[in-house]
Amino acid sequence: MSSLNISDTELSRLSEKAVALVLEYWASLEKRPAYPATSGMQTLEQFSQPWAEDGMGGAVLDGFPAIAAHARPSTGRFFGYVVGSGEPVGALGEFLAAALNQNVGAWRSAPSAATIEQTVVGWLAEAVGCAGFSGSLCGGGSTANLMALAQAREAKRPANETGASPCIVYTSEQAHMSIAKAVALLGIGRANLRFIPTDDGLRMRSDALEATIAADRKAGRSPIAIVATAGTVNNGAIDPLPDIADIARAHDLWLHVDGAYGGLAALAAPERFRGLDRADSLSLDAHKWLYQPIECGCLLYRDRQVARRTFSHAGDYVKVLAEDPSETFAFFDESLELTRRFRALKLWMSLQYHGRRAFRETIAQDLHHARLLAQLIEAEPELELLAPVSLSAVCFRHRGKDNTAVLKRVNARGRVYLSNATIDGQFALRACFVNHRTTEDDVRTIVSEVIAAAGEVNR
Template sequence: MSLVLNDGERDRAGARLLALLDDHERGLPTSHLLPDLDRPRLTELLNTPMPDKGIGVDGLFDEIVDTVLPNSTAVAHPRFLAYVLGPPNGIAPYAEAVAATINQNCNFWQLSPAASVIERSVLAWLGDVVGFPSTAGGILTGGGSLATLTGLATALHDRAPDFRATGLQGGGAPLVVYTSEEAHRSVDKAAVVLGLGIDHVRHVPTDDRYRMRVDALAEAVAADRRAGLRPFCVVATSGTVTTGSVDPLDAIADLCEAEDLWLHVDGAYGALFLLAEEKRELLGGCARADSITLDPHKLLFASLEAGCLLVRDAAKLRAAFAFSSSYLTVADDPLMTDYMDHGLQLSRDFKAFKVWSALRAFGVDAFREATERCLDLARHLGERVEATPGLDLLAPVVLTAVCFRMRGVDHTEVLATLAAEGTALLGPALVDGHDGIRVCVTNHRTTKADVDLIVDRLRELGKSDDVAEGVLVS
């Protein structure tokens, strides 16, 4: 049986796909945020053996429509606000289809010449947003965690010149990395994967705005040097995952220069707010980083996965990851980049295409406007919380994360109620020991009416004794 669709099957698959995309778009405002799981059907799906005979195009699309879609979370719903996860932009499904059709392996340029140039172009565009020089380079990754891992590996190779030959087995003094108490767990995970160990990650205290204290950082570095350890890297955060706080990047950069430390900025959440004029001063210190994590699948609303690492000096990234192999050798071309020499992967999909396609289709101004709208909505939410009796802000609204508490209620039950009735999917927060609720407005579909609906419902629930196990008792 052929693995190529015939003319009739292609026509049918195209028609079914277009109908699916149209139905999905039109149904979003009334869709269920969380699916009412059909556990028997999912169990049947799990237990179905690998089929010897196929079910054809229509059979497959029937299963997608009947089983996959009804049991999937509606991340594009305008009141899906629990996580830093926006909906994909409108061109994403079409760009993904093209990328799958040409199936470029973005490792060395001979297998993907146009893709190599497009990724290089996207990285240059993002470098311009950050303020990096023309010497910068980078790579598109599966997300912020992998970008941070790649950035720390680059730092290790640069600040421990014997690292490629001996790794952590060379017998030198232990290497130490510094980050804040509010840092993303990917920093700890990277330290474990790279063999540094959690014991050699210093979680620096934060101030009353949840920003890394530079005085405490300086003290920690000095103490480790006195103990004979090797400080080598600081991971600052532009947009902490809970409150959206931004570390004092310029002051940290000054310290890193004085102490000869690599500065990596985890900007997975917040760095692309540089698109908004109002945040450029706050985030301007990103330009001083040695490396930075960005997430196009957040504020550029690319479909998953699309993370990014940028390194100020591209040669240092290549020095960390380039290995020679005769069977992969191809002539150098000044127009092209062999991305197998810039990261962990050999086989790589064409992640840059969906980012490039969206920027080409919509223009960067559309993303600036979406970013500014998200900031405006977060401010509006913070103002509504402060003006509503029974609600208390737990942290300043710096970017688009809004953390607050409700007096006299169980936050877990409130969150379950909001999700069960379809009002909104919000998340829990723990801020300075206080339980609360977290709303993160990184959704280009969210409107002011959505924000007001949520606050009005919270006010009702705050006055009610009927919140129980996610269901309102009537």
């Protein structure tokens, strides 16, 4: 028998210890600094070690507190980037999913998991006003955007058989970097990605979009797709979706909406997302604004046949012989991966444990926290808002000090963690609210910490 097998008693001891460590971690979250005060060198020294010939057994779990001490904690005072809070019921779902070890490539290899994934994808589609869309879960928004643009290209300028021919994609100057990455990976070429200027709310200008498409057509080029953003990473701007959808229809272009950050806020503020249902494809990230443990991206699409044309390359060994059509269903026919994790279980558990209202209200609370921070900044003479607050990302600066130094100092103080953005060429401090643990006190702490940190820097 393999020495990888362990006894039931040992397994039960290990599980209890692991659960105790996790509970201790969750209980300690709000006492932890918003970012660990550890250096790269210290972390390297702590974790860079050889793989020993003999196993250390259960003592391996003793290393967890050190891993947690060097980790970004999911506290309510971490406001950097777009980092969701890792809802604990979802985390337990991750544990159960790993224990089941399903390959959710197809119904055949994971009957319950594949069906649960189809169900939760349907919930997400319906929640954002896109009922009837199909889709799949994936690692995150970047993968979802890549798969969406692969579908767009196959729909408008098929490349799977013959290879890519030149074509043009449009997005705004505020688009997430994953769009340029997808365009590069698909061989479309970054020179064929047009960055359309934005208005004073940092939303794509539809007049400029229309003019750029017309100029490309006139020059004999082949536009294929527009990528609108529903929640830009900088300030949460939502591009004018109805206008852009009209342009896409008039020019027979694929409309992809990158809603990785903002799309799920349609649950709480549907009026801001009118036109979302006119997209051909839509990226969502439940590990951002549905608080799920990372990874939990989702791509929704209107036409499964296009998804199949793009991704179905099934070899004989995966062909399923079954009468019941639901048993022949395969995510690998409609998406990138073959072997796929049971990502849906965390959503299935977390969304049902709390119910829809709790998520809607928590998203509304994040929106409220962003508005509150904006008001506090406007009331504070030393601070200045740098961009309109469209969703839950707030960009601002200290009027009198070097803001890079202020940011470093804020984060070193460890009470809150902020990231940065560039708005109209200016360095901005940025706080983003996608965290169910954040309180109003935490929001107020951002202002007091920035003022205190500014007092500690010279320039």
